[in-house]
Amino acid sequence: MLAGSSKIKGASDGRLLMQLRDRTARDPEGFWAEQASLLEWFKVWDRVLDWKHPYARWFINGLINASYNALDRHLPSKGDKVAIHWQGEQDDERRSITYREMYREVNRVANALKDLGLKRGDRVAIYMPMVPELPIAMLACSRIGAIHSVVFSGFSARALADRINDSNARLVITTDGYHRRGKVINLMENVASALNACKGVEHVIMLNRLGIYDSSSSSKSNSSVSDASYIDWHDMVDRYDEYCEPERIESNEPLFILYTSGTTGKPKGIVHSTGGYLTYANATFRWVFGIRDEDVYFCTADIGWVTGHTYVVYAPMLNSTTIIMYEGTPDYPSVHRWFELIERFRATIFYTTPTALRMLMRYNIEYAKVHDLSSLRLLGTVGEPINPEVWLWYYKAIGEERCPIVDTWWQTETGAALIANAAGIELLPMKPGSASLPLPGIDATVVDDYGNEIRGKKGYLIVKRPWPGLMLTIWGDDERYKQTYWSRFRDAYYPADYAMVDDDGYFWLLGRADEVLKVAGHRLGTMEVESAIVAHPAVAEAAVVGKADTLKGESIVAFVVLKQGYTDYNELRASIIKHVESSLGAIARPEQIHFVGKLPKTRSGKIMRRLLKAIVNDAQIGDTTTLEDEAAIDEVKAVYEELRKKITS
Numbered sequence: 126m127l128a129g130s131s132k133i134k135g136a137s138d139g140r141l142l143m144q145l146r147d148r149t150a151r152d153p154e155g156f157w158a159e160q161a162s163l164l165e166w167f168k169v170w171d172r173v174l175d176w177k178h179p180y181a182r183w184f185i186n187g188l189i190n191a192s193y194n195a196l197d198r199h200l201p202s203k204g205d206k207v208a209i210h211w212q213g214e215q216d217d218e219r220r221s222i223t224y225r226e227m228y229r230e231v232n233r234v235a236n237a238l239k240d241l242g243l244k245r246g247d248r249v250a251i252y253m254p255m256v257p258e259l260p261i262a263m264l265a266c267s268r269i270g271a272i273h274s275v276v277f278s279g280f281s282a283r284a285l286a287d288r289i290n291d292s293n294a295r296l297v298i299t300t301d302g303y304h305r306r307g308k309v310i311n312l313m314e315n316v317a318s319a320l321n322a323c324k325g326v327e328h329v330i331m332l333n334r335l336g337i338y339d340s341s342s343s344s345k346s347n348s349s350v351s352d353a354s355y356i357d358w359h360d361m362v363d364r365y366d367e368y369c370e371p372e373r374i375e376s377n378e379p380l381f382i383l384y385t386s387g388t389t390g391k392p393k394g395i396v397h398s399t400g401g402y403l404t405y406a407n408a409t410f411r412w413v414f415g416i417r418d419e420d421v422y423f424c425t426a427d428i429g430w431v432t433g434h435t436y437v438v439y440a441p442m443l444n445s446t447t448i449i450m451y452e453g454t455p456d457y458p459s460v461h462r463w464f465e466l467i468e469r470f471r472a473t474i475f476y477t478t479p480t481a482l483r484m485l486m487r488y489n490i491e492y493a494k495v496h497d498l499s500s501l502r503l504l505g506t507v508g509e510p511i512n513p514e515v516w517l518w519y520y521k522a523i524g525e526e527r528c529p530i531v532d533t534w535w536q537t538e539t540g541a542a543l544i545a546n547a548a549g550i551e552l553l554p555m556k557p558g559s560a561s562l563p564l565p566g567i568d569a570t571v572v573d574d575y576g577n578e579i580r581g582k583k584g585y586l587i588v589k590r591p592w593p594g595l596m597l598t599i600w601g602d603d604e605r606y607k608q609t610y611w612s613r614f615r616d617a618y619y620p621a622d623y624a625m626v627d628d629d630g631y632f633w634l635l636g637r638a639d640e641v642l643k644v645a646g647h648r649l650g651t652m653e654v655e656s657a658i659v660a661h662p663a664v665a666e667a668a669v670v671g672k673a674d675t676l677k678g679e680s681i682v683a684f685v686v687l688k689q690g691y692t693d694y695n696e697l698r699a700s701i702i703k704h705v706e707s708s709l710g711a712i713a714r715p716e717q718i719h720f721v722g723k724l725p726k727t728r729s730g731k732i733m734r735r736l737l738k739a740i741v742n743d744a745q746i747g748d749t750t751t752l753e754d755e756a757a758i759d760e761v762k763a764v765y766e767e768l769r770k771k772i773t774s
Contacts, residue, residue, distance in 0.1 A: 132554040133520070141551040142562070149566045156566055157183070157593055160408040161400065164194050164443070167373045170400070174591070179611035179618075180598070181591035182377045183401035190371040191380055191403055192235070192268035195442035196228040197371070203445040204228070210421070210470045211257050214304040214453030222257055224445060227264075229367045234265035236365035241328055241356075243296060245270030245372055248382065250294040250326075252285055252316060254278040254303035255452045258332050258358065259428050260438045262298045267380060267399075270372035274382040274394070277429025278303065278310075281710045282318035288384050289323045291394055292600060298330045298358075301337040306457045311337060320354075332358040376400025382600050383431055385537040385648055392653060393609070394600030395431075395537050402540050403443065405594030409541040410440035412564055413531050414474055414503060415549030421500070423449040423467060424476040430647070431537040432507050436476065440541070455481050460488050464496040464523075475523070476505035478646040480678050482515050487676065491522045498523065503548060505531045508646040509678055510634040516557035534560040534634050536620055537648075538610065540594025543567045544632050559631045566592055571626045576614050579626075583635055586624040587617040640734055642669070645677040647712050651734060654715070657708035658683055661701050663691040668724050669715065670738040680716040682741045684761060687720055694720055717741075719765055725758045740765055 149156040154173040161170070161184055170187030199206075204225035211220045243249065249266050251273055253259040259275070266273040274292045276285050289297065297320075302311045313331060320326055331338065374380075380399040384392040410416055422441055426432035441448050449470050455463050455477075467475060485492070492498065504524050506516075511532055520530055529552055533542040546553050546561035553561055563569040568590040570578050576587075595618070599606040613619040623635035637643065640651040651669050658667035666686040671679030683701075691697060698718045705713050725733045739746045740762055 132556055137551045137553060139551065139553050139562075142547060142553065142565075145550065145565050146563075150568070153566060153590065157404065161187070161404040161593070163407060164189065164400075164403055165198050166400075170376060176591055178616060179607055181401075181593075181595050182597075183398065183404070183593045184376040187376040187400050188373040189376060189400045189403065190268065190374055191399060191439065192231060192264045193371040194403060195264055195439065196224060196231060199224050199445040200228060206445060207447045208442065208445075209257050209260070209448055209450050211450045212452065212466055212469075213256075214307075214457065218452075220257065227257075227261065227442075230258075230261050230362070231264045231268060232367050232369045233362045233365040234261055235268040235369035237330075237361050238265060238271060238296070239269055239369070240365070241296065243269060243271050245374075246378070247271045247296075248292040248294040249273050250285070250289045250292065250297045251275045252278060252280075252297060252299045252312060253332070254300060254310075254312075254334075255427060255450055256300065256303070256332070256334060257450065258300075260442075263381070263428075263434075263438060264442075267374075268369055268371050270374050270378065272379045272382060274384070275429055275434070276384070277427060277710075278312060279427075279429070279710050279712060281707055282315040283322070283708045284710060285315060286319035286322040287392065288394075289319060289326060291384075291392075292382050293325055295325060296328045296330065297326055298332075300332040300334040302335045303452060304335075306454060309335060309337070313338060327354065328356055329354050330356045330358055330361065374399045377597065379597065381434065383434060383537055385431070392650070393602075393605065396597040396600050397540055397594075398597050401593035401595070403439065405592060406435045406440040406541045407443045409545075409564060409594075410436065410444060412547045412549045413533060413542055413545045414476075414505070416441075416444050416446055417473075418445070420473045421447050421449065421470055422474045422476070423451075423463075423470070423472040424505075425451070425455065425463065425478070425481065426476075426507070431540075435541045436507075456484065460485060460490065461492070461495065464492045464498065467498055467501065468496045471500040473500055474503045474505065475501055476507060478508040479506055479511040479515055480508065480646040480676070482506070482511070482519050483676050483678075486515060486518050486522075493523055493525045498525070501528050503531065504528045505533060507533045507535075507542075509643050510534075510560075510636065511558060513557040520557070530555060532558075532560045534622075534632070538596045538620070539592075540596065543569060543588065543592070544634075556629075556631055559627070559633050561631055563632070566590075569632070571624050571632075572614065576617075581625065581627065583623055583625050585614070585619065585638060586622045586632075586634070587614050587619050589617050591618075642671045642681060643678045644671070644681060644712055649681075649709075649713055654681060654683070654705065654709065654713050657705045657713065658685060658701055658715075660708065661704045663687055663697055664701065666724055668732045668734055668737055670734050670741060672716070672738075672741040674716075681713065682717045682719070682737075683715040684719050684721050684724060684737055684764075686722065686724060719761070721761055721764050723760065725761060737761060 166189050168188035170184035172185040175182040208224045208227045209222045377398050382394045424436050531546045534544040535542045544560040569588045571584040621639035623638050625633045642649045654669045655667045665688045669683045672682045674680040
């Protein structure tokens, strides 16, 4: 058994969950039809599933609307219930918004979008911080059948432009700016810069969040966005009616595109359906969190990532849940910020990342002794595997050994959690560091290189049967979808994660099997970062790898081959870092840059990142028989050791 895997007592022996799992295995389509029936459909589907490997289409010809299910159906009994307790980074910025108020604003925005000529299937890029208008914009798009593509507000202008261009977005919704660690971040500057590299954007709707720009003509010109394309959110929205007829969307029409990094330079536009995604998000939210009407739910994820889509916006609002939405960071103005919010709003569920917990843990504070966290009943983690030490600290210092922890494994591509302790069905005994068992309807296992199921040792996680939350495809690239997720193992979805199944059937996630970096909970493709480095005029080649980091999970280490004539290493390091931050954003900033004469490559020309990663993590290099030139690895080791000595001396 893995270190730290001793069981912490749960509430059940798992019989109820196993019975449900057996029933779903016997009649999966009947089971998923039951889950879909928990939503309201304008027209019931003709068939539950059309499975033509590797494409799954759920609830064929069923008609539904995400906005209607998140808002309209709650109004008769829950209209006056708080939907969002919003807290800005500055303490005096605070709003509580009811479901009825959300409904009115979403309808107004939807009518405004229609008046601008947006129609079903059009793409809308949303580039906003954590403000209530972000979920309002998402739901307004879904109401008229437009496909939203939310871009994380921490991304650079270049990253925004890439996503706008790939999705062919007709409209951008943004804010003038927001607060970040006491500083004002001007988003409109990024938007203006991005639009210089974009074609097809007809309008920019800007929420005047900080008053950087007003609605006068002079401020419009200062925004660097033409007067014809600039529209003030409130000037526009306040003119429209509070009702917009919801479009009747076929279940398999896209609800949103969300870009995620991969092992090639181009981010993947993950496309999720409407009916299947909503069904699975709704079901897993109930299963994992056992949501109750009185719950106040605090998920710390940014909506720019999939956790924010599923477990901040759609799943909670499908269940008329009250959420806490916070604009700032966990350690500003102090490391007590999140716990002040839990105490202030009486949160009952707290869902966050191991990266954030590691950061909080280093301060050696027992937060439950400093703050009144007695309202909490359940804790959760997401984004990466959690090590047992952090799990135990979370359990004691925040949960006071009375709150169960649900560790959830999933991806942008899966739509919602696939493996988790289903506390809402039957809480199983907890093992610190294990994600527990697959959820009902999820046929997951671990296999070796040849696809044979294995237990007790590291292998590849696969899922053998489709589920409603599974992505539709990659936007504009069906072949990449097939090759990335369905080519490694026959007839199985391959998420490119290592895992192990223990003797009790519990799953232990052991990290990525592909070349994706996990920095502070964010996924970054090695090729995406390398492409940004190589775009620097002094750089000929680059390879990046992740170095284990106790705080961020991984930090980025870059090995760079320069073009001839460039020798000022100190100046170049600063210049390359600035270039990467400009191209991708601060989250992609390399912590170390090492200049080498050559990179270790295979005879076919592929960079052997495995060897580089072994060097920076002080691990054994292993087999080098496929190296084209063994002198390259010796040089890398020497350069790395030299710089490390300088850093530590």
